[in-house]
Amino acid sequence: MKIRMPDLDVAGTFIFTIGAMMYFLxxxxxxxxxxxQNLFNFSAAALLIFGGYKILNKYKKEIKKEEVEKLESKDLGGRNEE
Structure with missing residues (x-):
């Protein structure tokens, strides 16, 4: 049985970090x-990194999906003409 960490949720990470910052503050x-001040700077950097990572991954998946759809439509178009 593999144990793996769940994917990071941006909203959950944001809320958790805000709560932790308020406690330490x-x-x-x-x-x-x-x-x-250092804690706030570190937390802001972590939010930017994790949030940016999720956004880039989603964008990358959308681009791959569009490319696959485009290739499939070209393949189907070529087969129908023959």
């Missing part, structure tokens, strides 16, 4: 303001 803002 409440703990660190008075004692460690620089670390709090």
């Amino acid at each position: 409440a703990r660190m803002v008075t004692k460690y303001p620089q670390e709090c």
Whole structure:
């Protein structure tokens, strides 16, 4: 039995990260303001990377689907003419 991590959901990741940031913000803002700022920067970078990755994968799948449909229509068109 293979154990694999589920695909990342952008909305779920965003909500989880916001919740985690708010928790750490409440703990660190008075004692460690620089670390709090670093946490926000890291979280923003993670959201951009994961969100961008999902968007690019979806775009790539759409392009492949269009190319396959175009090739299939050319193949069917050529066979019908013969």
